[in-house]
Amino acid sequence: MPEEQTRVVVIYGFLGSGKTTLMLHLAKRITASGKRAAIVVNEAGKVPVDGKLLTAAGLPVREIFAGCICCSVVGDFIETLGALVGSREFSRVFVEPSGMADAPRLFESLHRHGGFPLWKILVLDGVRLPLLMKAARPLMEGQIREADIILLNKEDAIDGDDKDSLIGLIEKSVHHAPVYPVSVLSGIPDGLMNELL
């Protein structure tokens, strides 16, 4: 049984930004250190791909289907999360909202209903960020405003000058969080991994 308080780590971002891959890295790191981690995943579709993938990695997973945890199934979500945190069995509970989630709405619900100690990691797709900021600006700005830490993912596919302009684009959205360019698929450097956890 962990002595520290269970921390709820929310890994959020748009569809295809790299959330599930990051969660696998983080959950494996936690379990490798001898602590226990649980995962709550809200699948966007009706085929449980993420749940199967995470379960196959040996992690305890609770899946929430048939709606988004920021709105239509928020009650189920809060109840599930409350049970995991209340069990005091886990050092970390990782939450992956669907890539469609409205971040401010989600975090307001978590604050109002649960009062859980939250750590909010935003994963941004560096390749598609300019397009996303044009096509879905309110959604993206809401995500950026809420973050405690921002990972600008897929940096290996971005030119150096473009990386600077992308960070500028993020900073225009008024945030207080540090921004780290990364390639989640290639792995997270140890120093940053410690900061994320």
Next chain:
Amino acid sequence: MEFSTYSEKWKLSECGVQPYALLRFVLEACSRRLPPDALGHAKAFAEFTGGRVFASSTLTPFGVSLRSEGYYEGGACDVGITLVFMGLTMQFLKDVLSGAANEEVLKQAGCVIIERMEV
């Protein structure tokens, strides 16, 4: 912002290629049918005796991330695919996946389908 999802499950009695290749072919064929600026992603899995494969892709631009365990040596294979995109209708996504599956992939890959269902 409106999002649509479309998902299918397939039961195959035989898959003529390695399941990771099947998933890649299907997702690549979907990618060719989407508008180049479409925003969303696709996820898929295949499960067979002795292993499984997971695939994910934003489809635009095309590139697929695959995680594979085990080696397919023939026989039954279950497949699940889901598409989630912003600003496209469910019917459009259904047409994308159906077109990709029917016209390009399943026959060419030598797959024998027992059941194909929308979920």
